Amino acid sequence: MPSLPPLPHVFPFRFVSRTLERSPEYSGKVSADWTSNGSLARVAFPATLLPEMLAQAALLIQGGDPEIGRTGFLAGISDFSIERTPMAGDRLVIEVRMAGQFASTVKFSGVIRRDDGQPVATGSITVKQGLTRPENPAT
Amino acid sequence: MDDAELKPRVKELIVKQLKLDIDPAAIADSAPLFGESADGLGLDSIDALELVLGLEKEFGIKVQDEEVGVKAFASVDALCDFIRSKAA
Secondary structure, rough: OOOOOOOOOOOOOOOEEEEEEEEOOOOOEEEEOOOOOOHHHHOOOOHHHHHHHHHHHHHHHHHOOOOOOOOOEEEEEEEEEOOOOOOOOOOOEEEEEEEEEEEEEEEEEEEEEOHHHHHHHHEEEEEEEEEOOOOOOOO | OHHHHHHHHHHHHHHHHOOOOOOOHOOOOOOEEEOOOOOOOOOOHHHHHHHHHHHHHHHHHOOHHHHHHHHOOHHHHHHHHHHHHHHH
């Protein structure tokens, strides 16, 4: 498979570590190592960031638009349920698959688990690719 | 499939797939589904993707071309025409 452009997210808003598996049908597994000395680990990890973690994993697997790379934004969250909050030191595995795409709007479904198999969260997210922020009419 | 059977099914699909809190029968056949029209549903691009997924699940029809999708999603009437053309 061809190499993909880098994910634009950086510390401290980078929640995924590396791709473990990736298929041409845009499904795969991504790891997220929750280090105990990371800034987000100093407080309880806000579970509301789990959909963003799923979105970052999804973009690692899907690769974004070949013309524009992995730019875009999390545009929707649906049927998302959180079983437990990740703790410092957890290693998470995110299984994600592309559920559908229409134009630049892409929906992914996924499951986040600890590496011992314990479920953390499951649900779907929708990503709007190619736009990083609304255009400012004043500029 | 004739209009009497297809239109209520399409309206039901729209309401169910988009989790709208309206009576499916209240959707006018020719009203625009997208945009800011006063008599339309005001759907957006995320709703369009949900409709694509709903059409595949309910009717086994894939919408892969954006241009085709935009025309098909113009109204309930247009969506019914599109489904019939794919079923023919």
